[in-house]
Every structure is written in structure tokens, then in C-alpha cells.
Amino acid sequence: MQKTLPPFKLKDLLVKQAEKSGFPIMDAGRGNPNYLSLSLRKIYQIFESFAYDTQSDGDKDLVFLSLKRDGLKEKFLSYTEKYSSPYARHAFNMIKRAEIEIGENADDILYEVCLNLIASQYPYPPRISPLTERIVKAYLNKTLFQGKFDLSKFSVFGTEGASAAIVYLFKLLKESYLLGNNDKLAILTPVYAPYLEMPALKEYNMPWESILLNKESHFQITDEHLKKLEDKKIKVVFSINPGNPTSVAFSQESLGRLEKFVKEKRPDLIFITDTPYSNMVRGFETIGSRLPKNTIEVYSYSKYQGLAGWRLGVVLIHEDNVMEELTDKLPTHQREAIKMRYTKTEDGKRCPKVIDRLLADSRDTVLTHTAGLSGPQRAMLVIASLYDLYDAKGRYQSTLIDELKRRWDSFYSGLGLDAPVDPNLSHYYAFIDILEIAERVAGKEVKERLEKESYIQAFLVKLAEEKGVICLPSNGFGGTDWEVRISLSNIGLEELKGVGEKIVSVIKGC
Numbered sequence: 001m002q003k004t005l006p007p008f009k010l011k012d013l014l015v016k017q018a019e020k021s022g023f024p025i026m027d028a029g030r031g032n033p034n035y036l037s038l039s040l041r042k043i044y045q046i047f048e049s050f051a052y053d054t055q056s057d058g059d060k061d062l063v064f065l066s067l068k069r070d071g072l073k074e075k076f077l078s079y080t081e082k083y084s085s086p087y088a089r090h091a092f093n094m095i096k097r098a099e100i101e102i103g104e105n106a107d108d109i110l111y112e113v114c115l116n117l118i119a120s121q122y123p124y125p126p127r128i129s130p131l132t133e134r135i136v137k138a139y140l141n142k143t144l145f146q147g148k149f150d151l152s153k154f155s156v157f158g159t160e161g162a163s164a165a166i167v168y169l170f171k172l173l174k175e176s177y178l179l180g181n182n183d184k185l186a187i188l189t190p191v192y193a194p195y196l197e198m199p200a201l202k203e204y205n206m207p208w209e210s211i212l213l214n215k216e217s218h219f220q221i222t223d224e225h226l227k228k229l230e231d232k233k234i235k236v237v238f239s240i241n242p243g244n245p246t247s248v249a250f251s252q253e254s255l256g257r258l259e260k261f262v263k264e265k266r267p268d269l270i271f272i273t274d275t276p277y278s279n280m281v282r283g284f285e286t287i288g289s290r291l292p293k294n295t296i297e298v299y300s301y302s303k304y305q306g307l308a309g310w311r312l313g314v315v316l317i318h319e320d321n322v323m324e325e326l327t328d329k330l331p332t333h334q335r336e337a338i339k340m341r342y343t344k345t346e347d348g349k350r351c352p353k354v355i356d357r358l359l360a361d362s363r364d365t366v367l368t369h370t371a372g373l374s375g376p377q378r379a380m381l382v383i384a385s386l387y388d389l390y391d392a393k394g395r396y397q398s399t400l401i402d403e404l405k406r407r408w409d410s411f412y413s414g415l416g417l418d419a420p421v422d423p424n425l426s427h428y429y430a431f432i433d434i435l436e437i438a439e440r441v442a443g444k445e446v447k448e449r450l451e452k453e454s455y456i457q458a459f460l461v462k463l464a465e466e467k468g469v470i471c472l473p474s475n476g477f478g479g480t481d482w483e484v485r486i487s488l489s490n491i492g493l494e495e496l497k498g499v500g501e502k503i504v505s506v507i508k509g510c
């Protein structure tokens with residue numbers, strides 16, 4: 001067997017082996033949540049039926065758009081009162097509180113949400129509407145910036161999940177000469193595997209280097225890592241925070257170290273940070289809160305409220321970001337090329353703002369007028385954001401954080417080990433070193449035999465073949481040999497204990 005199959009190819013092989021095992025398949029390879037916020041879905045349904053009911057015209061099939069903005073709040077109040085359900089009350093309260101706390105007009109919110117839900121028109125403007133943008137920013141402020149940042153100078157672009165955002169950003173880096181042929185991208189590893197494959201694609205062809213975070217320093221940023229970033233060829237730094245596969249969020253110390261380094265030594269560095277697991281760490285703070293002008297924030301709605309199938313993500317960029325400054329310093333022919341590329345959307349006299357270039361890049365510039373999310377996706381952005389902002393005492397978030405922590409403990413109890421404790425953990429993935437576990441549960445001899453006579457892919461095939469358990473190796477994520485990622489999001493509490501036990505049993509049988 002090939003020793004270095006890409007993780008998601010190896011996964012296909014493991015699924016086939018697991019099917020032959022005779023055990024129920026336990027797929028701890030998938031980062032897909034097996035939970036969702038039911039209240040959010042029920043509230044969404046209420047908005048959706050209201051959107052159609054305010055439009056209905058008897059029982060005719062062909063109806064003409066006749067939604068009126070004025071008076072929608074009053075209509076929504078009497079509509080939700082008829083339901084006598086807590087979801088309906090919550091739906092109305094969300095709108096009322098957005099009026100009081102974010103200063104939005106209730107009629108405007110309802111009008112926009114209803115139009116987007118009905119979705120008979122092309123959503124406009126393509127990037128995001130100003131109202132949706134303000135609501136998303138209020139949510140991101142709470143989620144990424146501890147609720148204490150002024151996001152008024154930031155712009156948001158709604159994308160089809162973080163995956164799409166990353167593709168558009170790679171295109172932007174290339175087309176805007178932010179990462180030239182002699183420059184380098186630094187990727188903090190271990191990292192979600194597809195991101196390691198992106199730079200090598202022929203359309204990007206970007207030189208890159210890995211900056212390995214390690215267990216000994218709890219996957220935090222050290223002076224040694226920063227020393228590497230002194231290399232002036234590195235123009236862009238890519239990170240996932242909290243990590244996938246490590247589950248660890250950067251601590252206040254790491255953020256402080258990074259901030260000081262950039263301010264003193266590399267004010268020109270661009271950071272792209274992907275933060276889909278931020279809601280699972282209490283008090284989470286993103287890189288952009290320390291380095292707002294250097295950072296492109298990518299957030300995904302997939303993992304927290306179980307919205308992966310909705311394909312919802314956002315990019316957040318400061319108006320006065322370092323990329324604008326770097327663009328001003330580009331040679332004339334490159335600035336001219338940028339103007340030429342984006343003249344479809346701009347006047348051609350100046351280089352468009354980075355956020356507008358990103359939007360244009362998402363549709364190869366010529367189809368920018370139909371770019372962006374669908375109407376229902378936009379409505380869900382507003383509803384999911386308001387739902388979380390006005391969820392009493394953060395009930396959903398606490399429930400989820402507690403559930404993931406219980407799964408974490410259950411998995412470690414199956415291994416027969418104390419579960420590691422770290423306030424920076426999301427508990428979304430467990431990240432274990434099989435050799436270290438082998439030594440602790442079966443002794444040094446077994447560990448040494450395993451290391452000498454086997455390799456991680458072979459171990460994982462055995463685990464799938466004999467026990468029906470699927471997990472992915474870290475080396476495909478740019479990590480070290482023998483580390484393995486177990487997704488806790490996709491398997492229930494009891495089964496996770498079984499996964500731990502099965503890993504131990506296979507180790508002991510080696």
C-alpha cells in the first residue's frame with residue numbers, strides 16, 4: 001500500500017475495509033456534525049411561512065410579487081401570536097431585539113428576509129446587502145472578537161461556505177499580485193488537508209512552506225515560528241484557528257506574541273485565518289482582533305449550528321487593509337493589469353478595493369452581477385446570526401460545548417486515559433499519537449515493535465478492517481507520522497468510548 005495517500009483518498013480505502021469488518025462502521029474521519037440546532041430550523045420555518053402567507057392571494061398558483069415593507073412588524077407580531085409556540089415568540093423577539101440592540105428597523109429586516117426567502121429575484125447587491133452585513137458583523141463581533149470590537153470599518157462577503165471563500169482568496173492573491181512567483185505562502189500545520197493541496201494546483205502554482213505547530217508547545221505560536229516569518233519572501237500566512245486537526249485555539253499569549261512581531265518586524269504580512277470552530281471555545285479571540293488591517297477573516301456557519309448542507313460562509317476584511325497599501329506599491333504594469341481585469345465592475349481608473357476584487361474573482365469578473373449567495377442562504381445568514389445573538393444566556397452554545405466535551409471525555413475513557421484539559425480546546429477533534437498511546441496502554445515493547453514493523457496507514461487499515469473504525473492520519477495534514485485525527489462531531493457519546501477501546505485493542509494486537 002502507498003504510504004502517503006492523501007487523507008481523503010485514504011479515507012475511501014478505509015471505508016471499503018470497514019464495510020468488510022462485520023462491525024457497524026464508525027466514521028471518525030468525517031468532520032461533518034451529526035447534530036443541528038432544531039430551534040433555529042423551526043424559527044426559519046416560521047419566517048418562511050410568513051414570507052409566503054403575506055404574499056398569498058387566495059389559492060391562485062401564479063401570484064405577483066406584492067410584498068410591502070411598511071407594517072410588516074405588526075403583521076409578523078399577529079402572525080407569530082397565532083402560533084402559541086416558543087419558536088414563534090423567539091422569532092418575533094429576535095426582530096424586536098435587533099431593533100433595540102443593533103438599531104435596525106424591524107420592517108426593513110422582515111422585508112429583506114421575506115424577499116430573500118421568496119427568492120424570485122436575483123439577490124442584490126451580489127456581495128451582501130448593507131442590512132445583512134450589519135447583522136452578520138454583530139454576530140461575528142460576538143463570535144470572533146469577544147463582542148468588543150468596532151467592526152464598522154469592515155466589509156463582509158457572503159460565500160458558499162469557507163471552502164468557496166478559500167478558492168476565491170487564492171484567486172485574489174494570484175490575480176492581484178499579492179503573492180508573486182518569487183514569494184512564499186506560509187501554512188501553519190497540521191492543517192485541513194485540502195488547503196495543503198491548493199498551492200500546488202496549476203492555476204495557483206504558489207511556492208509555500210509549512211510552519212509546524214507542535215504538541216510540546218501545545219500547538220501555540222512560539223518565537224521559533226516567528227523567526228521563520230522574518231523571511232521577507234513570505235508574504236501570506238495561512239492558519240486555521242481553532243485548529244483542524246489539532247482543535248487548539250491560539251492563546252492570548254500566542255496572539256500577543258504575533259501582534260508584537262508583526263508590528264515590530266513584519267507590518268506588511270497578510271494573514272488568512274479560517275475560524276469555523278470558534279464558537280466551540282469560550283472566550284475565543286481571532287487573529288484579526290489584534291491585527292485587523294493585516295487579516296482576512298474567513299468564517300463558516302457549517303459546524304456550529306449544523307448548517308454544513310446550507311453552504312454558508314463569510315469573508316471579513318478591513319477597509320484600510322495592508323493589501324490596499326501593497327497594491328499601491330506594485331509596479332505600474334501590474335497595477336494596470338489589475339485595472340484591466342476588473343474594469344467590468346469598476347471605472348478602470350483605479351485598482352478596485354480588495355473586497356470588490358474578491359467578489360469579481362468569485363465569478364471570473366464577467367459574471368459578477370450574479371455573484372454571491374442565493375436568497376434563502378442570505379435569509380439564513382440573518383436568521384442564524386440573530387438566533388445566536390439573542391439566544392437566552394447562550395443556551396445553544398453551552399449545550400454544544402458541553403456535548404463535545406462529554407464526547408471528548410468518553411473517547412479518552414475508551415482509551416483508558418485521563419482526558420487532556422486545555423481551555424483553548426474546541427473538542428471537535430481528538431488528535432492522538434498512536435505510538436504514545438501504545439506505550440501508555442501496552443508498554444514500551446509494543447510501541448517499539450509498532451514503530452519498527454508498521455506505519456500509520458497500515459495501522460489505520462487494520463483498525464478499519466478489524467473494527468470498522470475510520471480515522472485519518474496527521475501526516476496527510478502536514479503533521480507528524482503516527483498522529484491521528486478522530487472526529488468527535490460525527491459519532492455519539494457511547495460509540496466514541498467504543499472507538500477508544502477499539503484503538504487500544506488493535507494496538508494490543510499488533
Ligand SMILES: Cc1ncc(COP(=O)(O)O)c(C=O)c1O
Pocket residue numbers: 031160161162163164192240244274276299300301302308311312313
Ligand atoms: C478548517 C476548515 N475550513 C473549512 C471547512 C469547510 O467549510 P465549509 O463547510 O464552510 O465549506 C472545514 C470542514 O471540515 C474545515 O475544517
